[in-house]
Amino acid sequence: MKSIISFELYKIFRRPRTYIAFGAIAALILVIQFGLKVDGQSYAAFLMKDINDTLTVDGNVLNGYLICYILLQLLLVHVPLLVALIAADMISGEANLGTLRLLFSTPFTRTQWVLGKFVAASIYTIVLLIWLALLALFLSMWVFGTDDLFLMKSNYVVLIEQKDVLWRYVGAFVFASFSLLTVTSLGFLMSSIANNSIGPIVGTMSAIVFFTILSTLNIPLFSMIKPYLFTTHMNNWKEFFDIQVSDNNEAINGSILNVAKIKTSLIVLSTHIVLFVGTAVYITKKKDILS
Amino acid sequence: MSVIQVNNISKHFGSLKAVDGLSFEVQAGQVFGFLGQNGSGKSTTIRMLLSLIHPTSGSIQIFGDSIASNRNKVLEEIGAIIERPDLYPYLSAKEHLQLFAKLRSKKITPSSIEDTLVKVGLKDRAKDKVHTFSLGMKQRLGIGIALLHNPSLIILDEPTNGLDPQGISDIRNLIQHLAKEEGKTILVSSHILSEIEQMASHILILHKGKKLADGPIQTLLDPNKMIVHLTTTNDEQAIQVILASSFSNYLLKRPAGIYLSIPHFEIPLLNQFLIQAGVGLINVESRNSLEDYFLQLTSNSN
Numbered sequence: 001m002k003s004i005i006s007f008e009l010y011k012i013f014r015r016p017r018t019y020i021a022f023g024a025i026a027a028l029i030l031v032i033q034f035g036l037k038v039d040g041q042s043y044a045a046f047l048m049k050d051i052n053d054t055l056t057v058d059g060n061v062l063n064g065y066l067i068c069y070i071l072l073q074l075l076l077v078h079v080p081l082l083v084a085l086i087a088a089d090m091i092s093g094e095a096n097l098g099t100l101r102l103l104f105s106t107p108f109t110r111t112q113w114v115l116g117k118f119v120a121a122s123i124y125t126i127v128l129l130i131w132l133a134l135l136a137l138f139l140s141m142w143v144f145g146t147d148d149l150f151l152m153k154s155n156y157v158v159l160i161e162q163k164d165v166l167w168r169y170v171g172a173f174v175f176a177s178f179s180l181l182t183v184t185s186l187g188f189l190m191s192s193i194a195n196n197s198i199g200p201i202v203g204t205m206s207a208i209v210f211f212t213i214l215s216t217l218n219i220p221l222f223s224m225i226k227p228y229l230f231t232t233h234m235n236n237w238k239e240f241f242d243i244q245v246s247d248n249n250e251a252i253n254g255s256i257l258n259v260a261k262i263k264t265s266l267i268v269l270s271t272h273i274v275l276f277v278g279t280a281v282y283i284t285k286k287k288d289i290l291s
Numbered sequence: 292m293s294v295i296q297v298n299n300i301s302k303h304f305g306s307l308k309a310v311d312g313l314s315f316e317v318q319a320g321q322v323f324g325f326l327g328q329n330g331s332g333k334s335t336t337i338r339m340l341l342s343l344i345h346p347t348s349g350s351i352q353i354f355g356d357s358i359a360s361n362r363n364k365v366l367e368e369i370g371a372i373i374e375r376p377d378l379y380p381y382l383s384a385k386e387h388l389q390l391f392a393k394l395r396s397k398k399i400t401p402s403s404i405e406d407t408l409v410k411v412g413l414k415d416r417a418k419d420k421v422h423t424f425s426l427g428m429k430q431r432l433g434i435g436i437a438l439l440h441n442p443s444l445i446i447l448d449e450p451t452n453g454l455d456p457q458g459i460s461d462i463r464n465l466i467q468h469l470a471k472e473e474g475k476t477i478l479v480s481s482h483i484l485s486e487i488e489q490m491a492s493h494i495l496i497l498h499k500g501k502k503l504a505d506g507p508i509q510t511l512l513d514p515n516k517m518i519v520h521l522t523t524t525n526d527e528q529a530i531q532v533i534l535a536s537s538f539s540n541y542l543l544k545r546p547a548g549i550y551l552s553i554p555h556f557e558i559p560l561l562n563q564f565l566i567q568a569g570v571g572l573i574n575v576e577s578r579n580s581l582e583d584y585f586l587q588l589t590s591n592s593n
Binding site for chain 2 (some may be wrong): 001003010014015048097101102104105106107109288290
């Protein structure tokens with residue numbers, strides 16, 4: 001199994017396609033950071049125009065923590081598409097290239113191959129997320145400095161003390177890794193069905209778009225299935241930035257408003273990962289290698 | 292000792308019977324030629340031997356172990372190339388060998404990787420990416436991957452595809468060397484019958500998924516029975532004359548030309564008979580080749 005993972009990682013990081021995702025993330029983050037650095041104050045003023053009459057906010061509002069939050073809101077929707085580029089090609093791409101028969105005639109079971117490939121694709125996904133964290137969080141902290149995190153929610157504001165922010169990002173990135181691994185496993189499932197590269201990539205992207213629409217539609221019929229859709233839970237990393245308040249309406253440092261929601265989301269996402277990968281293993285074991 | 296033992300295997304794709312009740316054995320140290328026209332079921336059989344395709348029925352034992360239940364143990368001792376030499380275009384020849392070395396439990400040293408590159412004639416191109424390789428070079432690299440872990444059984448599906456005459460000769464010599472000097476068992480399929488004739492000690496002829504013949508080449512190619520190709524001044528008249536005679540049973544169905552499978556002592560009688568019947572004979576060519584035997588079997592089967 002270790003041999004398969006190292007074999008697959010070597011191939012992943014020798015493929016030019018792998019670096020498209022890293023380049024795309026870097027380009028997007030740098031452009032947004034540049035825009036906010038140049039014209040960030042007017043952006044902040046626009047965000048706060050509704051509360052300026054009732055609230056006075058001092059300090060560096062547009063700090064690295066807020067920039068990272070803005071970047072994650074924008075990017076964590078699109079990163080799954082970049083993950084699909086690699087994950088959905090892991091099995092079908094080999095079938096298309098004709099190398100699958102070479103791999104499956106080595107002394108490893110197909111289950112070992114699928115699991116090994118999934119672990120390698122998961123490592124790629126985590127590395128991509130770490131790259132995102134380095135640029136979105138640490139580069140923003142360096143460029144914009146740090147201060148308390150001031151967030152505008154739909155009908156309230158959240159103020160998190162500077163010393164209470166960093167662990168929340170660690171939690172948010174760990175949660176995001178589960179979201180992205182769900183996409184990786186979905187890509188794997190698609191990849192186990194097809195024998196070409198494009199179909200599973202497009203299929204994974206289409207499934208994400210389709211289920212995201214179902215998750216956001218407020219139609220009673222769909223409300224019944226919403227809690228079980230992975231797309232309903234993928235963006236719940238934001239829960240790490242909702243804080244409990246005391247009876248005196250003071251923020252309680254180190255607290256999360258709705259821990260149960262995070263736990264439920266992690267369970268739903270993990271269940272999807274197991275189901276998708278399990279189905280991919282089953283399909284791959286059963287099929288004849290004709291490519 | 293039987294290295295491969297195939298017992299009554301069949302593979303159906305829907306209503307198509309790609310392989311139908313096939314049984315054969317390959318003994319240790321044999322070079323076993325696997326012959327058949329396109330679509331005869333050769334590649335399907337080879338894929339079943341490598342556990343890439345699940346048989347609809349029947350069983351396969353390799354080194355005495357069932358491929359279905361002891362797959363990993365069996366595959367550890369097999370090196371194979373299957374049809375086209377499909378490889379990773381973004382990796383070099385050396386990277387391929389280094390990567391595939393990781394997938395074997397046997398220790399494969401850097402020097403054995405170098406030796407393999409020399410053996411398949413790719414030492415000078417070791418660091419070049421595969422996307423710059425010709426088909427023949429890819430084929431050599433595919434063979435290199437198959438030989439890398441020094442397997443006891445080597446399965447080569449069309450190994451001379453895309454090679455130039457020198458490359459074909461090199462591969463033929465390599466196969467003969469592996470069998471004679473290193474005692475490997477080799478199953479080789481090819482559509483080039485003369486190649487198989489020069490390499491193999493035993494053959495199996497597959498046609499429409501069924502076995503037509505198998506055994507040692509020397510036994511199958513009966514030296515007492517020759518294939519005769521007649522060139523006459525009037526082929527239509529010659530065929531009519533032969534059909535009306537006692538030689539009619541020897542006439543072979545071929546799309547063009549007049550061919551007879553005839554005991555060698557009757558060839559002078561045939562010549563005499565045709566001349567007396569007024570057929571102008573230009574040439575009488577007698578042969579006893581695998582190609583003739585193969586064509587005779589498959590045309591009769593059609």
